[in-house]
Amino acid sequence: MTAIHTPVAPRIRISAPQLGPEVENLVLEVLRSGHLAQGPMVGRFEALCTEMAGTAHAIAVANGTVALDAALAVLEIGPRQEVITSPFTFAATINAILRSGASVRFADIREDFTIDPDSVAALIGPRTAAIMPVHLYGLPADMHALMSLASAHGLAIVEDAAQAHAADVDGRRVGSFGVGCFSFYATKNVTSGEGGCITTDDSMLAERLRALRNQGMRSRYDYAMIGQNWRMTDVAAAIAIPQMQHLDEIVRTRRRNAALLRSLIGNDSEVTTPRVPEGRGHVWHQYTILLEPGIDRDRVAASMSSEGVDTGVYYPGLVWDHEAYRNHPNVHRDDTPLARECTARCLSLPVHPGLSTYDLERVAEALDHALLAS
Ligand SMILES: Cc1ncc(COP(=O)(O)O)c(C=O)c1O
Numbered sequence: 333m334t335a336i337h338t339p340v341a342p343r344i345r346i347s348a349p350q351l352g353p354e355v356e357n358l359v360l361e362v363l364r365s366g367h368l369a370q371g372p373m374v375g376r377f378e379a380l381c382t383e384m385a386g387t388a389h390a391i392a393v394a395n396g397t398v399a400l401d402a403a404l405a406v407l408e409i410g411p412r413q414e415v416i417t418s419p420f421t422f423a424a425t426i427n428a429i430l431r432s433g434a435s436v437r438f439a440d441i442r443e444d445f446t447i448d449p450d451s452v453a454a455l456i457g458p459r460t461a462a463i464m465p466v467h468l469y470g471l472p473a474d475m476h477a478l479m480s481l482a483s484a485h486g487l488a489i490v491e492d493a494a495q496a497h498a499a500d501v502d503g504r505r506v507g508s509f510g511v512g513c514f515s516f517y518a519t520k521n522v523t524s525g526e527g528g529c530i531t532t533d534d535s536m537l538a539e540r541l542r543a544l545r546n547q548g549m550r551s552r553y554d555y556a557m558i559g560q561n562w563r564m565t566d567v568a569a570a571i572a573i574p575q576m577q578h579l580d581e582i583v584r585t586r587r588r589n590a591a592l593l594r595s596l597i598g599n600d601s602e603v604t605t606p607r608v609p610e611g612r613g614h615v616w617h618q619y620t621i622l623l624e625p626g627i628d629r630d631r632v633a634a635s636m637s638s639e640g641v642d643t644g645v646y647y648p649g650l651v652w653d654h655e656a657y658r659n660h661p662n663v664h665r666d667d668t669p670l671a672r673e674c675t676a677r678c679l680s681l682p683v684h685p686g687l688s689t690y691d692l693e694r695v696a697e698a699l700d701h702a703l704l705a706s
Contacts, residue, residue, distance in 0.1 A: 340640075341640055341694065342640070343640045343641075343642065344640060344641045344642060344682050344687065344691050344694060344695060345642050345682060345684075346519075346642045346643065346644045346681075346682050346684075347518075347682075347684050348684050348686040349518060349519075349523050350575070350582070350684075350685055350686055351571065351575075352574070354574035354577075355570070355571055355574050355575070358373075358570040358571075358573055358574060359567060359570045359571060362566045362567050362570045363567070365566075367566055368565055368566055369563065369565055369566065370546075370563040370564060370565065370566065371566045372566070373566035373567075373569035373570045373573065374392050374563075374564050374565075374566055374569045376569065376573055377392055377524075377529075377564070377569035377572055377573055377576065378390045378391065378392050378529065380573065380576035380577065380579075381514070381529045381531060381576070382531065383576075384497055384498050384505065384507070384576065384579060385493075385505050385506070385507030385508050385512050385514075386505040386507075386508045387507060387508045387531040387532055387533050388532070388533045388535065388538070389531065389532050389533070389534075389535065389537075389538035389541075390529050390531045391529060391531075391532075391538060391542055391545060392527065392528070392529045392563075392564040392569065393527075393529060393530065393545050393562040393564060394526060394527065394528060394561075394562050394564055395515060395516075395517065395526045395527060395528045396424060396494040396513060396514060396515025396517060396527075397424040397427065397428060397515075397528070398528060398545075398560070398562045399494075399513035399514060399515070399528035399529060400424060400425065400429075400464075400490065400492060400513045401428050401431060401432070401562075402530055402541055402544055402545060402560075403490045403511040403513050403530055403541075404429065404432040404434070404462075404490060405432065405544060406511075406537050406540045406541055406544060407461075407462065407488045407490070407511065407537075409432050409434050409462055409488065410432050410433040410434055411433035411434065412459060413434045413435070413459050413460070413461035413462075414435045414436070414437050414457070414459040414460045414461060414664075415429045415432075415434050415435070415436055415437070415460075415461060415462045415463070415464050415490075416436075416438070416439055416452050416455050416456070416460060416462075416464070417429065417436060417437075417438065417439070417447070417464040417465070417466065417492075418438065418439065418441055418446070418447040418465070418466045418468070418651075418671070419438040419440075419441075419650040419651050419652060419666070419668045419671045419672075420445060420466075420647060420650070420651070420668075420671040420674055420675065421466045421468065421492065422494070422646075422647065422651070423651060423654075424492075424494070424515075425464065425466055425492050426651050426652065426657065426663070429464065430657075430660065430662055430663070433662075434461065434462075434662070435459070435661075435662040435663070435664065436652070436662060436663055436664065437455045437460075437664045437666055438650075438651075438652065438664065438665075438666040438668050438671075439451035439452040439454075439455055439666070439668070440666075440667075440668040440669065440670050440671055441668070441670055441671045441674065442474075442670070443607060443670070444606070444607050444608070444609055445468045445469060445471065445606075445620065445674060445678075446465065446467065446468055446471055446472070446474065447463075447465050447466065447473050447474075447478070448474075448670075449474050449478050449481060451668070452478065452481060453481055455666065456481065456485050456487070460485065460487055461487065462487055462488040462489065462490055463478055463481065463482055463487055463488075463489050463490075463510075464489075464490045464491070464492055465478055465489070465491055466492040466494075466495075467491065467492065467495060467496035467499055467506050468495060469495060469606070469614075469616070469617050469618040469619075469620050469646070469680070470495050470496050470497075470499055470521065470614055470615035470616050470617035470618065471496070471499065471606075471608065471612060471614045472496060472499045472500065472501045472506045472612050472613070472614075473491075474501075474609070475501045475504075475506075475509045476501065478509075479509055482510070488510060488511070489509055489510025489511070490510055490511050490513065491506055491509060491511070491512045491513060492513055493506045493507045493512050494513065494514060494517075494520065494528075495515070495520065495521070495617040496514075496615055496617065497514060497520070497521045497522050497579065497583075497615060498521075498579050498583050498613075498615055499612075499613050499614060500612070500613035501611060501612055501613070502611045502612075503613075507531035508531065508533065511530060511534075511537065512530065512531035512532070513528065513529075513530055514528060514529045514530075514531070515527070516528060516529070516568070516572050520617065521582060521583075521586065521615060521617050522572055522575045522576055522579060522582065523571065523572065523575070524564070524568035524569060524571045524572035525568055525571055526568065527564050527568045527569075527572060528564070529564075540556075540557070543556050543557060544557060544559050544560060544562070545559070545560060545561075545562035545563055546559060546561070546562075546563060547559040547560070547561060581685075582685055583615050585685035586615060586616035586617075586684070586685055587614070587615075587616060589616065589619070589683045589684070589685070589687055589692060590606075590614070590616045590619050590683055592689065592692045593605070593619050593681060593683060593692055593695065593696065596692065596693060596695075596696035597621070597696045597699055597700070600699075600703065602623065602624045602627060602703050603621045603623055603624070603699070603703070604621060604622040604624075605621055606620055606621065616683050618644065618646060618680040618683065619680060619681045619682075619683035620646070620678050620679065620680045620681075621678070621679055621680075621681065622674065622677045622678055622679075623677050623678075623679055624677075625676075625677065627677075627703070627706050628706055629676075629677070629679055631702070631705070631706050632679065632699070632702040632706055633645070633679065633702075635698070635701060635705055635706070636695075636698040636699060636701075636702050639694070639697075639698040639701065639702075640694070640698075641681075641682065641694060641695050641698040641699075642682065643679055643680060643681055643682075644679075644680040645679060645680070646678065646680055647678075648675060649675050650668065650672055650675060653665075681695050681699065682695055
């Protein structure tokens with residue numbers, strides 16, 4: 333007797349890089365050129381980054397974390413100063429602030445998951461040097477309000493735009509409000525495997541950033557400062573370039589997927605779907621819902637996983653609430669009740685451009701089953 337195999341639907345991952353023949357060909361071109369380190373591909377990548385952010389300059393670096401380090405370094409932010417950021421973020425945000433020698437203060441977030449400008453205002457004091465908004469999940473923070481605060485108090489803005497390639501506020505791209513820091517890590521909306529870039533309109537800052545990433549060299553063996561090796565490779569740039577050329581399409585597909593998810597699960601009373609404030613162009617790095625209080629998130633995630641749907645929890649705790657930071661002298665454990673609540677209730681669903689309508693229906697269905705069972 334012949335066994336009958338029912339086809340198993342492939343697992344739906346929380347992220348899946350979309351790399352095709354264009355990437356393969358460009359990487360091959362780099363490999364065959366023999367020029368692997370920072371070179372002409374990085375230049376091409378940087379030109380695409382200026383288009384993405386709408387800035388005069390973009391400086392490619394090895395990853396998003398050192399983009400933040402570099403931004404703080406060129407702004408000369410350091411000891412005896414404070415930087416205000418969100419507690420609902422990845423460790424890289426506060427690691428960079430702490431490495432600079434500055435102290436970190438945490439403003440609460442709003443229901444859209446981005447930093448609340450009123451809460452920021454309440455923390456501004458004589459030591460405040462910068463605000464570091466995080467455009468979490470691809471949604472820009474309220475940049476109009478934050479820019480007003482920054483200009484009223486003479487503060488720098490460093491945007492953690494790691495998750496927000498081509499997001500905008502009323503048509504103005506993130507990364508152009510302050511010094512922009514992007515990540516091109518493997519799971520990001522555009523990836524180079526590992527990679528980052530810093531965007532700015534300020535030519536002086538750009539010149540210093542270029543030197544800083546390359547051992548402090550202004551020109552060959554002319555050292556203007558104590559620098560780093562934060563360079564991106566041409567191989568990494570070649571992976572990202574074709575995706576950057578299709579960035580509008582990537583964003584369009586993520587927006588379509590998010591709209592579809594919203595219509596599929598929008599009426600479920602046990603979840604709150606993400607809210608996009610007027611004027612903000614979300615690029616849907618993550619589609620993050622809030623489960624009603626009392627729902628067991630681990631059980632929901634396990635049930636969805638058993639139906640072949642991966643989910644993510646970004647982030648399961650306040651960023652400072654870990655051994656490395658709890659007793660750190662430069663970490664102020666500011667009270668941020670909404671952020672704390674979101675850490676307990678958030679669940680991210682797959683929204684990446686590799687998903688078909690059928691996949692998204694499977695995501696919604698798996699969520700539905702999980703909620704019925706919980
Ligand atoms: C909010 C945020 N900031 C910073 C980073 C750091 O970027 P990278 O992983 O490229 O160093 C990431 C990504 O991992 C991130 O999600």
